[in-house]
Amino acid sequence: MSELADQLRTCPNCGQQNAMHSLKCIRCGEVLEDLFAFDDIDTDGEEPTPESISDVLASLNENILLTDQTESESSETAEDQPNGGDEERRSGDASQTPGWLERVRERTREEDSSGEMVKGGQAMDKHRSAGERSQVDQAFDEVIQRIREQSEKERKKTRKMETDLVDENGVPEWLRRIRELHPAHEQDTEQVLTSSQEESFDDEWTDEELQELLRREIGDEYNPGEQPVYNNLTSSDNPEIADDQSEEESGFLPIYEIPEDFHNIPDDDFDEPDNTKPTKPGNPELLDKDEDPPEAGNKDPNIETESQAGVEIQHLIDNPTDFEGGESEKHEEEENKEEFSIIESDTIGEELEEQEGELPVETEESEQAGDRDKKILKSLSTEEEVVPDLLLLRDQRDRAQVLTNIIEQEGHRTIPVLHEKNRQSKLGRLILALLLLAGVIISLVLGPGDNLHLPLSLPAAALQEKTAKLQSGEVVLVVLDYQAATSSEIEELAKPVIDALSYQGVSFRFVTSQPVDLWLGEELLPSKEAGLAVKIEFIPGGLLGYLTLTAGTSPVWGMTPIERVVSGGTKLLDETSLVMIISDSPDFVRNWLEQISPWHPDLPTLAISTSLSEAMILPYFESGQLSGFLAGHPGGEGQNQQANQRAWQVGMLIMMVVLILGMITKAEADAAEKDEGHNHA
Amino acid sequence: MPDLNLLLTLAGVVLSLMVFSYLLGDNLFFGIAMYILAGVSAGYTAVVLVTKVIIPMMIMPLADFPQIPALLALVPILFSILLLSAMFTKSSKAAGLPLGFLAGLLAALSIAGIARGTLAPQLLSIVNSFDPQLVVSEGLPNWTAIFQAFMMLLGVIAVLFYFHHRSKTKNSLQSPDLWLDGFSGVGQVFIGITFGAVFVGLFGTALSALIASLNRIIDFVRLWI
Numbered sequence: 001m002s003e004l005a006d007q008l009r010t011c012p013n014c015g016q017q018n019a020m021h022s023l024k025c026i027r028c029g030e031v032l033e034d035l036f037a038f039d040d041i042d043t044d045g046e047e048p049t050p051e052s053i054s055d056v057l058a059s060l061n062e063n064i065l066l067t068d069q070t071e072s073e074s075s076e077t078a079e080d081q082p083n084g085g086d087e088e089r090r091s092g093d094a095s096q097t098p099g100w101l102e103r104v105r106e107r108t109r110e111e112d113s114s115g116e117m118v119k120g121g122q123a124m125d126k127h128r129s130a131g132e133r134s135q136v137d138q139a140f141d142e143v144i145q146r147i148r149e150q151s152e153k154e155r156k157k158t159r160k161m162e163t164d165l166v167d168e169n170g171v172p173e174w175l176r177r178i179r180e181l182h183p184a185h186e187q188d189t190e191q192v193l194t195s196s197q198e199e200s201f202d203d204e205w206t207d208e209e210l211q212e213l214l215r216r217e218i219g220d221e222y223n224p225g226e227q228p229v230y231n232n233l234t235s236s237d238n239p240e241i242a243d244d245q246s247e248e249e250s251g252f253l254p255i256y257e258i259p260e261d262f263h264n265i266p267d268d269d270f271d272e273p274d275n276t277k278p279t280k281p282g283n284p285e286l287l288d289k290d291e292d293p294p295e296a297g298n299k300d301p302n303i304e305t306e307s308q309a310g311v312e313i314q315h316l317i318d319n320p321t322d323f324e325g326g327e328s329e330k331h332e333e334e335e336n337k338e339e340f341s342i343i344e345s346d347t348i349g350e351e352l353e354e355q356e357g358e359l360p361v362e363t364e365e366s367e368q369a370g371d372r373d374k375k376i377l378k379s380l381s382t383e384e385e386v387v388p389d390l391l392l393l394r395d396q397r398d399r400a401q402v403l404t405n406i407i408e409q410e411g412h413r414t415i416p417v418l419h420e421k422n423r424q425s426k427l428g429r430l431i432l433a434l435l436l437l438a439g440v441i442i443s444l445v446l447g448p449g450d451n452l453h454l455p456l457s458l459p460a461a462a463l464q465e466k467t468a469k470l471q472s473g474e475v476v477l478v479v480l481d482y483q484a485a486t487s488s489e490i491e492e493l494a495k496p497v498i499d500a501l502s503y504q505g506v507s508f509r510f511v512t513s514q515p516v517d518l519w520l521g522e523e524l525l526p527s528k529e530a531g532l533a534v535k536i537e538f539i540p541g542g543l544l545g546y547l548t549l550t551a552g553t554s555p556v557w558g559m560t561p562i563e564r565v566v567s568g569g570t571k572l573l574d575e576t577s578l579v580m581i582i583s584d585s586p587d588f589v590r591n592w593l594e595q596i597s598p599w600h601p602d603l604p605t606l607a608i609s610t611s612l613s614e615a616m617i618l619p620y621f622e623s624g625q626l627s628g629f630l631a632g633h634p635g636g637e638g639q640n641q642q643a644n645q646r647a648w649q650v651g652m653l654i655m656m657v658v659l660i661l662g663m664i665t666k667a668e669a670d671a672a673e674k675d676e677g678h679n680h681a
Numbered sequence: 682m683p684d685l686n687l688l689l690t691l692a693g694v695v696l697s698l699m700v701f702s703y704l705l706g707d708n709l710f711f712g713i714a715m716y717i718l719a720g721v722s723a724g725y726t727a728v729v730l731v732t733k734v735i736i737p738m739m740i741m742p743l744a745d746f747p748q749i750p751a752l753l754a755l756v757p758i759l760f761s762i763l764l765l766s767a768m769f770t771k772s773s774k775a776a777g778l779p780l781g782f783l784a785g786l787l788a789a790l791s792i793a794g795i796a797r798g799t800l801a802p803q804l805l806s807i808v809n810s811f812d813p814q815l816v817v818s819e820g821l822p823n824w825t826a827i828f829q830a831f832m833m834l835l836g837v838i839a840v841l842f843y844f845h846h847r848s849k850t851k852n853s854l855q856s857p858d859l860w861l862d863g864f865s866g867v868g869q870v871f872i873g874i875t876f877g878a879v880f881v882g883l884f885g886t887a888l889s890a891l892i893a894s895l896n897r898i899i900d901f902v903r904l905w906i
Contacts, residue, residue, distance in 0.1 A: 426706070429704075430704055430705070433704045434704070436891075437701075437891075437895075440888075440891060440892060440895055441895055441899070444892070444895055444896055444899050445899065485890055486886060486889075486890065488889060488890055488892075488893030488894075489886060489889035489890065489893070492889075515725060515726045515729035515730070516722065516725065516726075518729065538729065538733045538734075540730075540733065540734040540738065544786075544787075544790075547790070557748075557749045557750075558748070558749060558750055559750065560750070560753070561737075561738040561739075561742055561750065561753065561754060561757075562738065564737065564738070564741075564742070564750075565733065565734075565737045565738055584886075590798075590799070591794070593798050593799075594794035594795060594797065594798025594799055595790060595794045595798065597798065598794075598797050598798055610882070610885075610886040610889070611881070611882040611883075611885035611886050611889070612879070612882040612883050612885070612886045613882065614878075614882050615875065615878035615879050615882055616879070619803060619806070620802075622806055623802040623803055623805070623806035624802070624806070625798070625802055631882075632882065632885055644892055644896065647892045647895075647896075648888065648889070648892065651888040651891070651892070652884075652885075652888065655884055655888075
């Protein structure tokens with residue numbers, strides 16, 4: 001394509017640069033017959049060799065690109081009447097065909113008497129039947145289809161590579177192009193959004209923008225510095241449009257130099273290097289279908305095949321629906337739309353839908369941009385029928401508008417924050433909390449109900465049995481490890497047990513590694529009426545401190561620092577009859593059983609904990625590591641005296657109802673969602 | 682009721698109401714209550730550690746400097762200096778020494794403790810549940826003990842199989858067998874029951890705290906009625 005674009009011809013009448021294959025000057029309509037020349041033909045009048053002429057005419061016959069519409073319309077008649085029909089048409093078209101074409105035909109007739117092409121053509125006509133034609137047509141269609149698919153794959157790969165390109169700043173190639181094309185949109189977004197200034201905003205396709213777009217589309221082949229030539233965006237295969245073009249139209253319309261093979265459609269099958277298209281500009285692009293059919297037969301199968309293929313290609317040109325037009329164009333447009341939707345609709349489309357309500361001005365601007373594009377298209381061509389290339393330009397314009405909107409939204413929040421809850425969820429939680437509060441408050445105001453005398457759980461009964469066996473003077477080590485938030489539950493459980501032990505005359509030693517328990521534990525100390533003066537000792541180092549005091553030994557050179565601050569030192573558990581862990585953490589109980597208890601396996605360990613820990617420490621009771629434990633509100637020893645059982649029951653009942661309702665609602669929602677999924681499927 | 686106790690009770694009631702205001706959303710009162718809680722807890726903890734740990738265990742032994750306890754006291758001082766150096770220098774290599782020592786010590790203790798304090802006793806507990814003396818009572822089978830023992834064994838195997846089967850199906854593209862899925866589902870049932878029990882315990886703990894707080898507020902209000 002680049003070679004073709006570089007070949008220009010100057011019109012002798014007006015000096016206009018024309019494409020090499022142009023039949024007429026695109027400005028003045030002057031027939032460019034003197035410009036018609038072959039590479040291997042001496043224009044000074046020297047006779048070309050028969051072989052060269054034959055090759056040129058053969059390639060002319062195989063060319064599918066540059067056959068005008070007039071020839072296509074009359075091709076069917078020519079095929080039906082290969083001999084007589086051509087003669088009549090030559091005589092009928094003699095007045096309309098230019099002189100250069102007549103000379104070409106003359107040379108072709110001269111060549112027919114001895115040329116190989118004519119012989120091959122005659123052989124082809126003799127042997128071609130209707131069945132063979134259909135087979136050849138089918139085979140050719142398959143070949144074209146394969147070429148087209150291969151080209152499509154390569155084009156997609158190329159597009160993907162271009163899309164993935166980023167510059168040193170990490171800006172994608174497509175984004176940089178849009179920014180360059182629309183600097184005004186980025187620099188002044190408010191100007192776009194302001195309705196009062198919207199009319200004055202120049203959003204039309206300017207000459208510079210179109211030149212820039214053309215330059216990017218055709219690359220280095222486009223040189224805006226050259227003499228501008230208006231080309232009506234028509235290829236040489238449609239000379240009628242060029243004939244209708246007037247000087248006035250070219251005067252006020254924007255003047256661009258557009259190569260004849262320029263289009264916004266990515267390179268399609270015609271750009272594929274196949275045998276059906278000559279690539280050199282000097283080759284006969286101006287093949288006239290009215291050339292005389294071959295007269296001499298040729299039995300050479302190769303020549304016959306080539307000639308037959310050339311005729312079939314010519315047939316395809318004559319019937320565009322078989323090759324490029326009609327449904328093929330629609331299919332290609334659909335493919336373009338599909339690509340656009342695949343690449344951008346998933347991401348851009350969703351964001352635009354979300355922003356549709358927020359950015360009505362931009363949506364209106366998109367619609368207005370579409371209207372302006374229509375006006376541009378109308379002004380560019382007097383034809384009612386819009387050139388497909390311009391339709392694609394409008395498609396690109398819409399894409400640019402979409403991407404511009406995205407650029408404007410850079411830095412703005414487009415999705416809700418994750419922790420941001422909706423109003424309905426907040427309202428539901430508030431209603432649930434108020435319901436729970438109301439139930440608990442009412443039950444508390446009504447006062448405690450009758451004692452339920454719930455049976456003790458097995459671990460609680462074991463704890464009660466173990467503590468009852470303690471004798472007066474025995475020492476119980478109470479290890480405190482709980483926080484203020486759970487102190488109410490812990491104290492309700494532990495206080496009756498400690499009071500009962502103190503009543504039995506048991507001695508206590510309170511230790512803790514939590515600073516807050518130094519004053520929280522004071523609520524658990526036995527009453528002064530019992531005559532016990534107990535203080536809480538702080539064990540630094542947490543579990544490691546306990547381990548040092550239980551598993552360590554006193555060195556010969558003196559006392560370790562921790563032995564200095566803890567009375568008794570490493571004999572913390574030596575004089576202890578029972579260990580009672582009061583903790584709200586199941587991990588602390590487990591760590592004690594794992595790290596401390598194995599050093600004194602004969603020392604029974606009890607635990608008082610919250611209901612949270614009940615399920616976690618139960619296995620240690622089953623394994624015998626815990627001699628008993630007291631956990632949770634119900635079943636706890638002494639709960640009936642201090643805890644408000646009614647409030648507890650009301651709270652649990654409300655939560656159970658809420659959970660059941662939640663499960664039912666969730667099941668219904670899942671079922672509805674499943675039904676919707678089936679309906680969509 | 683003494684005046685100090687009255688003021689403390691009033692402060693407790695006000696703080697409780699400020700925490701309850703979180704039902705209406707994250708607001709200023711809830712934030713104030715949280716800041717007060719964090720500030721008071723941190724300040725109190727710092728005071729306790731200084732008076733009960735740093736001074737008696739780090740500073741006081743230095744008085745007997747030539748002796749071994751004083752030399753031993755230099756070790757935590759050195760570690761403390763290394764940890765503090767991380768606050769003033771970008772490199773944390775120096776602070777990594779005491780942290781590495783502590784982490785390694787805890788890891789070793791945890792491994793040994795879990796093996797000796799959890800795995801071995803729990804496995805022995807499962808085996809002992811099939812003790813003939815437990816499953817037979819007065820010459821007759823104790824069906825309750827037998828059922829409990831088998832359920833315990835089934836739960837352990839099913840849960841272990843669930844995790845093993847889950848990791849295996851993640852790494853393979855083959856469709857699992859039906860019975861494998863079914864047995865894995867049994868493990869899921871046991872896990873679900875465990876989580877349900879933990880959730881009930883968590884809610885019970887929170888409900889106890891709520892009842893205690895509301896009870897204090899109601900008692901405080903009743904004082905003025």
